[in-house]
Amino acid sequence: VKCHLEPLAIAANATQSDYAHLNVVLIMLVTLYHKFSHPDLDQTVAEAVLCSLEKRWAKADCPVFILAVVLNPFLQLSCFSPQSPYRKFSTLWALVQSTYLWIALVEQPNTEFARLSIATFQILASGQTKG
Secondary structure, three states: OHHHHHHHHHHHHHHOOOOOOHHHHHHHHHHHHHHHOOOOOOHHHHHHHHHHHHHHHHHOOHHHHHHHHHHOOOOOOOOOOOOOHHHOHHHHHHHHHHHHHHHHOOOOOOHHHHHHHHHHHHHHHHOOOOO
16 A cells, blocks of 8 residues: 555645646656556556546646756756657747747747747757756
Protein backbone atom coordinates (compact mmCIF):
# COMPACT_ATOMS: atom_id res chain seq x y z
CA VAL A 1 0.00 0.00 0.00
CA LYS A 2 2.84 2.40 0.89
CA CYS A 3 4.48 2.01 -2.54
CA HIS A 4 1.16 3.01 -4.15
CA LEU A 5 0.16 5.88 -1.90
CA GLU A 6 3.50 7.52 -1.17
CA PRO A 7 4.17 8.79 -4.74
CA LEU A 8 0.60 10.08 -4.95
CA ALA A 9 0.95 11.91 -1.62
CA ILE A 10 4.25 13.48 -2.69
CA ALA A 11 2.74 14.60 -6.00
CA ALA A 12 -0.33 16.02 -4.24
CA ASN A 13 1.83 17.99 -1.81
CA ALA A 14 4.09 19.32 -4.57
CA THR A 15 1.31 20.36 -6.92
CA GLN A 16 -0.94 21.90 -4.25
CA SER A 17 1.83 24.07 -2.83
CA ASP A 18 1.49 27.84 -2.99
CA TYR A 19 4.74 27.80 -4.96
CA ALA A 20 3.83 25.14 -7.52
CA HIS A 21 4.52 26.16 -11.10
CA LEU A 22 3.37 24.53 -14.32
CA ASN A 23 6.75 22.84 -14.77
CA VAL A 24 6.37 21.21 -11.32
CA VAL A 25 2.99 19.80 -12.34
CA LEU A 26 4.41 18.30 -15.53
CA ILE A 27 7.42 16.84 -13.75
CA MET A 28 5.16 15.27 -11.12
CA LEU A 29 2.98 13.72 -13.84
CA VAL A 30 6.07 12.28 -15.54
CA THR A 31 7.44 11.02 -12.22
CA LEU A 32 4.15 9.32 -11.38
CA TYR A 33 3.99 7.77 -14.83
CA HIS A 34 7.52 6.45 -14.42
CA LYS A 35 6.90 5.08 -10.90
CA PHE A 36 3.63 3.36 -11.83
CA SER A 37 5.19 1.82 -14.94
CA HIS A 38 7.43 -0.31 -12.72
CA PRO A 39 6.67 -4.03 -13.25
CA ASP A 40 6.93 -4.89 -9.53
CA LEU A 41 3.79 -2.93 -8.63
CA ASP A 42 0.32 -4.44 -8.46
CA GLN A 43 -0.65 -4.20 -12.13
CA THR A 44 -4.33 -3.50 -11.42
CA VAL A 45 -3.44 -0.41 -9.40
CA ALA A 46 -0.66 0.62 -11.78
CA GLU A 47 -2.92 0.38 -14.83
CA ALA A 48 -5.64 2.43 -13.13
CA VAL A 49 -3.17 5.18 -12.20
CA LEU A 50 -1.54 5.19 -15.65
CA CYS A 51 -4.95 5.34 -17.33
CA SER A 52 -5.92 8.28 -15.12
CA LEU A 53 -2.64 10.10 -15.86
CA GLU A 54 -3.09 9.60 -19.61
CA LYS A 55 -6.68 10.83 -19.41
CA ARG A 56 -5.63 13.98 -17.52
CA TRP A 57 -2.73 14.67 -19.89
CA ALA A 58 -5.03 14.30 -22.92
CA LYS A 59 -7.31 17.00 -21.46
CA ALA A 60 -4.43 19.33 -20.50
CA ASP A 61 -3.11 22.26 -22.51
CA CYS A 62 0.10 20.37 -23.22
CA PRO A 63 2.08 23.12 -25.01
CA VAL A 64 1.97 25.48 -22.04
CA PHE A 65 3.25 22.76 -19.69
CA ILE A 66 6.08 21.84 -22.05
CA LEU A 67 7.04 25.50 -22.49
CA ALA A 68 7.06 25.92 -18.71
CA VAL A 69 9.70 23.20 -18.45
CA VAL A 70 11.75 24.55 -21.37
CA LEU A 71 11.67 28.10 -19.98
CA ASN A 72 12.66 27.00 -16.47
CA PRO A 73 16.30 28.16 -16.24
CA PHE A 74 17.22 25.12 -14.12
CA LEU A 75 15.68 22.57 -16.48
CA GLN A 76 15.53 23.98 -20.01
CA LEU A 77 15.97 21.07 -22.41
CA SER A 78 17.58 18.67 -19.91
CA CYS A 79 14.29 16.82 -19.41
CA PHE A 80 14.08 15.84 -23.06
CA SER A 81 16.04 13.11 -24.81
CA PRO A 82 18.49 14.19 -27.52
CA GLN A 83 16.08 12.83 -30.16
CA SER A 84 13.06 14.68 -28.76
CA PRO A 85 11.25 17.01 -31.16
CA TYR A 86 11.14 19.51 -28.27
CA ARG A 87 14.85 20.16 -28.79
CA LYS A 88 14.18 21.63 -32.25
CA PHE A 89 13.59 25.33 -32.80
CA SER A 90 10.68 24.74 -35.19
CA THR A 91 8.83 22.64 -32.61
CA LEU A 92 9.46 25.13 -29.81
CA TRP A 93 8.36 28.04 -31.96
CA ALA A 94 5.14 26.22 -32.91
CA LEU A 95 4.45 25.72 -29.18
CA VAL A 96 5.05 29.42 -28.52
CA GLN A 97 2.70 30.42 -31.31
CA SER A 98 -0.09 28.07 -30.23
CA THR A 99 0.26 29.15 -26.60
CA TYR A 100 0.28 32.82 -27.60
CA LEU A 101 -2.88 32.29 -29.65
CA TRP A 102 -4.52 30.51 -26.72
CA ILE A 103 -3.61 33.26 -24.20
CA ALA A 104 -3.73 36.45 -26.28
CA LEU A 105 -6.48 35.35 -28.69
CA VAL A 106 -4.59 36.80 -31.66
CA GLU A 107 -2.99 34.76 -34.39
CA GLN A 108 0.55 36.11 -34.38
CA PRO A 109 2.75 37.43 -31.58
CA ASN A 110 3.66 41.10 -31.94
CA THR A 111 7.04 41.89 -33.51
CA GLU A 112 8.94 42.54 -30.27
CA PHE A 113 7.61 39.38 -28.59
CA ALA A 114 8.39 37.34 -31.70
CA ARG A 115 11.93 38.75 -31.98
CA LEU A 116 12.78 37.98 -28.34
CA SER A 117 11.12 34.57 -28.40
CA ILE A 118 12.84 33.52 -31.59
CA ALA A 119 16.23 34.54 -30.21
CA THR A 120 15.60 32.69 -26.93
CA PHE A 121 14.41 29.48 -28.56
CA GLN A 122 17.18 29.48 -31.16
CA ILE A 123 19.72 29.64 -28.33
CA LEU A 124 17.95 26.85 -26.43
CA ALA A 125 17.59 24.63 -29.49
CA SER A 126 21.23 25.15 -30.49
CA GLY A 127 22.41 23.80 -27.14
CA GLN A 128 24.37 26.94 -26.21
CA THR A 129 22.91 26.86 -22.70
CA LYS A 130 23.45 24.29 -19.98
CA GLY A 131 20.30 22.32 -21.12
